[in-house]
Amino acid sequence: MARSLRIEYPGAVYHVMNRGNAACTVFHTQDDYQMFLDLIKETIKKWDISVHAFSLMPNHYHMLVETPLGNLQRAMRHINGVYTQRHNRKRKKDGHLFRGRYKAILVEEDAYLVELLRYIHLNPVRARITMSPQDHKWSSHRYYLGNGELPWLATKRLLAYFGRRPNLARRKMHKFVLEGVPEGLERRLKGANWPSVFSSENFEEWIKWNFVKDIEDREIKYESAEPNKIDEKELIKIVSEVMNMSWREIANARGREAKLMRGLAIRCFRNNIRYDHEKLSSMFGNIHPTNISRALNREPEGYEHIWERLQIEIQNAQNAKRKT
The missing domain is CATH 3.30.70.1290 (Transposase IS200-like)
Known part of the structure; x- marks a missing residue:
């Protein structure tokens, strides 16, 4: 076994x-x-x-x-x-x-x-x-x-x-x-x-x-890869361009819409670079960990088109990295 x-x-x-x-x-x-x-x-x-x-x-x-x-x-x-x-x-x-x-x-x-x-x-x-x-x-x-x-x-x-x-x-x-x-x-x-x-x-x-090359096959030798397929600088650029906002406007969000955009950005950094709550808090205006959790659990209702475009642009950047 x-x-x-x-x-x-x-x-x-x-x-x-x-x-x-x-x-x-x-x-x-x-x-x-x-x-x-x-x-x-x-x-x-x-x-x-x-x-x-x-x-x-x-x-x-x-x-x-x-x-x-x-x-x-x-x-x-x-x-x-x-x-x-x-x-x-x-x-x-x-x-x-x-x-x-x-x-x-x-x-x-x-x-x-x-x-x-x-x-x-x-x-x-x-x-x-x-x-x-x-x-x-x-x-x-x-x-x-x-x-x-x-x-x-x-x-x-x-x-x-x-x-x-x-x-x-x-x-x-x-x-x-x-x-x-x-x-x-x-x-x-x-x-x-x-x-x-x-x-x-x-x-x-x-x-x-x-x-994991094949997570279903427990007999193979698993090899670690570099965890981050995309770096922080790249992700900031993608998020800012897709949202058509400066990084400062996103990180220090003011108003309901800006805070929803910030929530999507938090999810991007959590899903793709695996930043923990402490790091995410420092990146996004030192907001409380509870608000980080809410952002991570909130569905992008009303902003699905932005979320989908973010995923496409991130995937394109990751694909480009694989080819190099």
């Missing part, structure tokens, strides 16, 4: 999970849990990753990991390998601790990320380790609520989805988590067959175009 698809590129975000070999215990004591958290901190420093969420249970763990350098495999090899060494040395054992390779789902941003934050934070509740997520000492939920400090944990990006003011964002995030995981997501992540990509159709198309 072929291994599941593994895709790496700078800025990719993953839901990562691994379980003890034959469901064995991997965290026996409080010291073991702390040893793993210390190792995450060490890995962040060594491999320049970001960890947005985690949950540790006696026989497995979940993490939400961002890789600015596109190096998930190196980082996870370090975490799993070094923890196994330290665990076995402590107990005078040898052999495998984890059951083979970790599982990893490549995650599209925004709503998908916060859904997985909820899924990860509710894991101890599903496992009946605790009645409420904030009571589990070894998950990031309590830190998102401001109960304790963990300097290496990256909370700002996902909290921003719930509001600008930290206290209000924490309350909204907690309420969102307590509402529970949607049945469809629970079903999708249950069992052995995790999806390789958790995303919208547009994101999956982008993955296919950039990384």
Whole structure:
């Protein structure tokens, strides 16, 4: 059986999970849990990753990991390998601790990320380790609520989805988590067959175009390509020409029509260059991440002709690049 698809590129975000070999215990004591958290901190420093969420249970763990350098495999090899060494040395054992390779789902941003934050934070509740997520000492939920400090944990990006003011964002995030995981997501992540990509159709198309020759054939060797088929300067030029507006007018939109045009431009940059919310916000007048999400989810009603022309011009630019 072929291994599941593994895709790496700078800025990719993953839901990562691994379980003890034959469901064995991997965290026996409080010291073991702390040893793993210390190792995450060490890995962040060594491999320049970001960890947005985690949950540790006696026989497995979940993490939400961002890789600015596109190096998930190196980082996870370090975490799993070094923890196994330290665990076995402590107990005078040898052999495998984890059951083979970790599982990893490549995650599209925004709503998908916060859904997985909820899924990860509710894991101890599903496992009946605790009645409420904030009571589990070894998950990031309590830190998102401001109960304790963990300097290496990256909370700002996902909290921003719930509001600008930290206290209000924490309350909204907690309420969102307590509402529970949607049945469809629970079903999708249950069992052995995790999806390789958790995303919208547009994101999956982008993955296919950039990384996979034939996504249905799991036996082939997948080769990464350069993620950006079109650069920022080119895309700004195309968007400005199609909309017949200066970039400044688009980025700093004033008025309903200009804001709708800005929304189409945001979708272009998200779909074609994969800019995250932080980058999109800085490009478009520092608008709030919630407004970015609205722009990405809004259909171009009334402006379908502009959206279609944008797609044609972008496709033409990409085709020209392929020929060079």
